[in-house]
Amino acid sequence: MTDSQSNAPGAYVPPKVWRWESESGGRFAHINRPIAGATHEKELPIGKHPLQLYSLATPNGVKVTVMLEELLALGEKEAEYDAWLINIQEGDQFSSGFVAINPNSKIPALLDRSTSPPLRVFESGAILMHLAEKFGHFLPNTPIERAETLSWLFWQMGSAPFLGGGFGHFYAYAPEKWEYPINRFAMEVKRQLDVLDRRLSEHRYLAGDEYTIADIATYPWYGAMALGRLYEAAEFLDVESYSHVRRWASEIKERPAVKRGQRVNRTFGNEETRVPERHQASDLD
Numbered sequence: 001m002t003d004s005q006s007n008a009p010g011a012y013v014p015p016k017v018w019r020w021e022s023e024s025g026g027r028f029a030h031i032n033r034p035i036a037g038a039t040h041e042k043e044l045p046i047g048k049h050p051l052q053l054y055s056l057a058t059p060n061g062v063k064v065t066v067m068l069e070e071l072l073a074l075g076e077k078e079a080e081y082d083a084w085l086i087n088i089q090e091g092d093q094f095s096s097g098f099v100a101i102n103p104n105s106k107i108p109a110l111l112d113r114s115t116s117p118p119l120r121v122f123e124s125g126a127i128l129m130h131l132a133e134k135f136g137h138f139l140p141n142t143p144i145e146r147a148e149t150l151s152w153l154f155w156q157m158g159s160a161p162f163l164g165g166g167f168g169h170f171y172a173y174a175p176e177k178w179e180y181p182i183n184r185f186a187m188e189v190k191r192q193l194d195v196l197d198r199r200l201s202e203h204r205y206l207a208g209d210e211y212t213i214a215d216i217a218t219y220p221w222y223g224a225m226a227l228g229r230l231y232e233a234a235e236f237l238d239v240e241s242y243s244h245v246r247r248w249a250s251e252i253k254e255r256p257a258v259k260r261g262q263r264v265n266r267t268f269g270n271e272e273t274r275v276p277e278r279h280q281a282s283d284l285d
Contacts, residue, residue: 027173031091037099044097046113047082047279054084054098055108057266059164059220059230060124064108065278066261067131067138067216072281073257076135078114083264083278125157128213138213149207152214155195160221162188163230172231186237189225193242196222200244215252220262223249260284 023029046052051068055061071079086092086107093105102109102122110121112130121130129150132139140146167185170178196218199206206214221230226245228234239246252258263275263284275283 028089031088031094036103036105037094038096039091039094040096042095042097044095044101044111045082045084046111047084049080049082049279050078050112050114051081052084052111052113053081053108053265054086054101054111055265056086056088057262057264057268058088058107059160059224060106061108061265062220062262063124063217064110064127064131065264066220066258067128067213069257069261069264070216070255071131071135071137074135074137076137079131079135080280081278085265085267085276087267123157125153125217128153128217132213138211138216140207140210140212145207145210149212149214152199152206152212153217156214156218156221159192163192163221163225167233168231171233171236190237193222193226193237193239193245196248197242197244200248205248211252215248219249219252219258223252227253 020034023032044052044054053064053068055064057065065083068079068081086098086109088107092098093102093107098109099105101111101120104122106122108122108124108127110127110130112119112121112134121127129139139149162185167182167189170181170185174181196206203209205211206218222245224230225233225237226239226242226249228239234240263273264278265276266274267276268274278284
């Protein structure tokens with residue numbers, strides 16, 4: 001930016017010290033704040049199963065419910081779980097009970113009560129790794145395949161904020177449409193889709209021939225985008241052009257466990273797809 005541009009009439013001039021003086025606007029303004037910690041006292045409910053999940057069916061939440069349903073489909077009975085709804089629009093993530101499991105106040109959060117004492121796991125990628133190692137599925141043991149899986153898992157964890165908090169916010173949720181951030185993040189999201197498309201042009205799944213936690217983590221974000229399910233931006237981003245990502249996403253969406261996992265903690269969409277809480281397999285029947 002030139003000096004003349006930076007001093008243009010109406011241009012924002014950052015203060016010497018930023019202070020939180022008002023809501024920033026947009027759909028999630030009322031729950032955004034520059035401090036951490038609990039806002040109110042409330043204990044989390046505990047169900048009968050060893051695994052207690054506190055979540056919402058956003059892409060990050062779907063990763064974990066799909067993983068759990070995939071494990072159950074393999075016959076891992078100890079993967080039975082209670083999925084409790086955390087309504088982020090109502091600020092449930094700032095309760096004292098939730099903050100005790102995830103000090104970052106973001107869904108999903110998992111309490112594994114099969115250990116003594118129970119252990120907490122937060123951040124979706126960490127939860128996927130915990131479950132994969134606990135049950136011995138979806139994370140290869142051989143060094144090359146394991147490294148490839150973890151590389152793509154962490155690629156997703158590092159990349160998705162540009163898709164969600166970047167592009168998604170400015171394109172779909174910001175109070176006004178600003179050309180610069182929309183263009184900046186659209187360019188990055190298209191670059192990311194191209195990274196995936198090139199990889200998937202040569203391999204069935206991200207880590208190779210085997211379906212892994214890298215696919216489970218990436219599908220709810222980039223698979224949904226490739227299938228036109230995020231931010232009503234399919235035409236804007238020309239997702240039809242990423243044929244290999246669409247092939248991969250179309251295959252994954254037909255998995256029975258994926259279909260089941262996407263319904264858990266869901267409070268939006270068609271009524272028949274909504275299962276706000278899940279405490280037994282029959283809740284999804």
